[in-house]
Amino acid sequence: MSTPAPSRIFAPGLLDGQVALVTGGGTGLGRAAATELAACGAQVVIAGRRAEVLEATAARIGAAASVVCGDIRDEDDARRIVDTALEHHGRLDLLVNNAGGQYFVPAEAIATRGWQAVFRLNVDGTTRMAELAVERAMRPAGRGTIVNVTLSPHHGLAGMTHSSAARAAVESLTAAWARQWAADGIAVVAIAAGHFQTDALDKYPEPVRAGVARTVPLQRLGQPHEHGWLVALLASPLGRAMSGTVVTLDGARDNWFGPWPPPTLTDGDGDVPTEERRPAATR
Numbered sequence: 001m002s003t004p005a006p007s008r009i010f011a012p013g014l015l016d017g018q019v020a021l022v023t024g025g026g027t028g029l030g031r032a033a034a035t036e037l038a039a040c041g042a043q044v045v046i047a048g049r050r051a052e053v054l055e056a057t058a059a060r061i062g063a064a065a066s067v068v069c070g071d072i073r074d075e076d077d078a079r080r081i082v083d084t085a086l087e088h089h090g091r092l093d094l095l096v097n098n099a100g101g102q103y104f105v106p107a108e109a110i111a112t113r114g115w116q117a118v119f120r121l122n123v124d125g126t127t128r129m130a131e132l133a134v135e136r137a138m139r140p141a142g143r144g145t146i147v148n149v150t151l152s153p154h155h156g157l158a159g160m161t162h163s164s165a166a167r168a169a170v171e172s173l174t175a176a177w178a179r180q181w182a183a184d185g186i187a188v189v190a191i192a193a194g195h196f197q198t199d200a201l202d203k204y205p206e207p208v209r210a211g212v213a214r215t216v217p218l219q220r221l222g223q224p225h226e227h228g229w230l231v232a233l234l235a236s237p238l239g240r241a242m243s244g245t246v247v248t249l250d251g252a253r254d255n256w257f258g259p260w261p262p263p264t265l266t267d268g269d270g271d272v273p274t275e276e277r278r279p280a281a282t283r
């Protein structure tokens with residue numbers, strides 16, 4: 001097993017001795033966060049539903065990474081994820097609530113089950129993981145940091161209104177938890193992410209993806225390692241002082257602009273494409 005390459009921007013050993021749990025840590029932004037945390041000296045536990053994805057990422061990171069499989073929507077799985085991290089390392093300093101998602105769909109076409117699916121993952125799953133980390137690890141230790149990753153809803157997410165409401169709820173929970181758990185020594189912050197270059201973008205309809213980088217004032221998508229740097233910063237002592245804050249990382253774009261429906265997306269009948277359903281095996 002290799003030692004992680006040192007961080008390009010943080011002091012060596014910034015997070016030495018610390019233990020981080022990253023949900024959705026096998027892919028995209030979660031993988032980038034786990035990689036940077038390890039580069040700063042942390043032991044990282046990455047969680048998600050697909051073992052092969054997690055194992056591949058852990059192998060890339062090296063000896064600092066370990067894996068636990070589970071679904072954060074399931075109470076037993078979520079408890080096992082937190083307990084496994086604790087059993088392996090005896091402590092949990094940082095929870096990165098990164099697992100999340102939604103599908104692209106006009107508001108009036110969202111079925112009740114679809115609304116609930118997005119809330120179960122983004123709001124209920126995030127809440128469950130935060131509460132378990134606090135109860136089982138952070139409050140007993142008198143110390144911990146929780147970073148909630150949202151898809152920034154600051155301009156409203158037309159085309160993903162279920163996620164817009166869910167992510168706004170997570171931002172509000174961030175502020176509330178920061179106050180509620182401050183006396184326990186626990187800091188809670190959120191990252192409102194814009195558009196990032198991850199494989200997850202492949203699932204959006206082609207007209208949605210085409211040219212999306214040009215809509216970002218920086219004229220490029222965010223790079224996952226930039227997100228990783230921000231997670232590491234929030235894991236540092238500075239992050240503790242930022243408790244209750246939502247930090248936006250979006251290249252000045254947020255996740256929406258302009259009218260609905262977007263003129264470039266509609267077909268001849270004025271309809272907007274909805275993303276394909278995922279294969280049953282991954283549901």
Ligand SMILES: CCCCCCCCC/C=C/C(=O)SCCNC(=O)CCNC(=O)[C@H](O)C(C)(C)COP(=O)(O)OP(=O)(O)OC[C@H]1O[C@@H](n2cnc3c(N)ncnc32)[C@H](O)[C@@H]1OP(=O)(O)O
Pocket residue numbers: 100101102103104105111112113114115117118121151159194195196200201204208212255262274275276277278282283
């Ligand atoms: C212009 C610029 C723009 C810019 C736009 C570009 C955005 C770029 C920014 C990127 C942002 C990101 O977040 S990228 C990261 C994205 N990653 C993810 O989304 C991964 C995680 N996602 C998921 O797991 C799923 O999407 C999610 C729906 C949330 C949860 O899945 P579940 O297994 O719980 O749900 P399922 O069993 O699949 O479906 C349950 C119900 O949901 C509904 N449903 C689910 N998928 C559906 C679909 N594709 N189309 C219709 N309906 C669907 C149906 O009602 C289903 O009920 P039945 O019909 O009765 O079964």
Ligand SMILES: NC(=O)C1=CN([C@@H]2O[C@H](COP(=O)(O)OP(=O)(O)OC[C@H]3O[C@@H](n4cnc5c(N)ncnc54)[C@H](OP(=O)(O)O)[C@@H]3O)[C@@H](O)[C@H]2O)C=CC1
Pocket residue numbers: 023024025026027028029030047048049050053070071072073098099100101102121125149150151152193194195196197198199200201
């Ligand atoms: N890419 C982007 O432009 C942006 C992404 N975001 C947000 O950042 C986060 C990461 O996004 P990104 O890396 O791009 O996308 P991914 O789809 O690659 O990340 C989602 C991760 O969460 C895991 N996951 C999903 N559902 C569950 C579940 N029920 N239990 C446990 N793990 C789960 C997935 O693994 P598995 O399927 O194996 O469980 C996967 O590793 C998401 O919350 C996303 O919405 C925010 C802004 C922009």
